[in-house]
Amino acid sequence: MGDSMINPAIEYDYLIKFLALGDSGVGKTTFLYQYTDGQFNPKFISTVGIDFREKRVVYKPKTPLNAKPYRIHLQLWDTAGQERFRSLTTAFFRDAMGFVLMFDLTSEQSFLNVRNWLAQLKVNAYCDDPDVILVGNKADREDARVVSPTRAQELADKYSLPYIETSAFTAQNVKETIELLLEKVMTRMEETIDKSIFPVRQPPANPPDANKKDQVSFGLNYTPIDQLPTNYPLLIILYDPSNVNI
Structure with missing residues (x-):
């Protein structure tokens, strides 16, 4: 896998979205900054809501040997770890690969x-x-250090997760972590018959009746970022459900 500079005029094969999550202060922002910019940013500013960084890479499948490389546009979403932003950040889980x-x-x-974060993923991914x-x-x-490698590995094994120790x-x-995640995601895509979709949850057995006001739900609709004009503004809207009149 190799890096390339982001140039909007250059086409890419896949837009891949990753999301970093965990408690506030664990180093998510500096980790992503180190990956995209290759340097450590000592200025700690707690993420408010959600932010993202971008990077272009080239991914070459391991098999077959003559497989063509793919141009990947990575979006790396950085979430706030504080409880007060939880409802906002979990709304973005479903779009991450x-x-x-x-x-x-x-x-x-x-x-x-x-x-707790794994439980949130199970519900919202x-x-x-x-x-x-x-x-x-x-x-x-x-x-x-207060968490030993053995304890961390035991937790990872319990949930069948790869475990890596990093330093932003x-x-x-840092680079190895993103490369491993990209390899896992691309492998999943290649094993999917229709590469344009990911496995999705089954719809509920008794879907809500859209005609009943007490069953109105809120969701997110989005246009893929690669289909937006280059000068299109990124807007995040916060709302208070208690002030919504139905």
């Missing part, structure tokens, strides 16, 4: 909360078994 689930190796609570990489970040702070500060395993 792969997930970087991160905890802080120096924070016991962020490790314990991994199970595009399918019941999405591609997830469990990441223990801040591996450079070995003197402050030194770039340890």
Whole structure:
């Protein structure tokens, strides 16, 4: 896999969306910044709501040997870890094709909360078994480590997840994490008969009656970003359901 500069005039074969999730302060933003820009950003600003970064890469399938490489446009979504943004961030889970689930190796609570994030994924992701990489970040702070490699690996094994320890500060395993996730997602796509879709949840047995006001639901409709004009503004709307009159 090789990198390429983002140029809107250059076509690409696939638009792939990854989403980083985990408690606030575990290093999601600096991890993604290190991956896209190749440097550590020491200025910590807690993500408000959701943000994203982009990168172009070239992916070459392992089989067959003569397989042509694919030009990939990666969108890397960065979510807020605070509870008050949870309803907003989980709304974006369904659009992501792969997930970087991160905890802080120096924070016991962020490790314990991994199970909560996995539960959120099971409910809100595009399918019941999405591609997830469990990441223990801040591996450079070995003197402050509270989560041992053994404990982290045991948790990963329990949920059948790959586990990688990274450092957004030194770039340890940052690129390797995204490459592994991309390989898993592309393999899933290649194994799907119709490559234009991903496995989706089955519709409910008793769908709501659209004519009944007490069953009105809220959702998100979107146009793929590659189909938008280059100057199209990105707008995120926050709303308070208690103020909606139905």
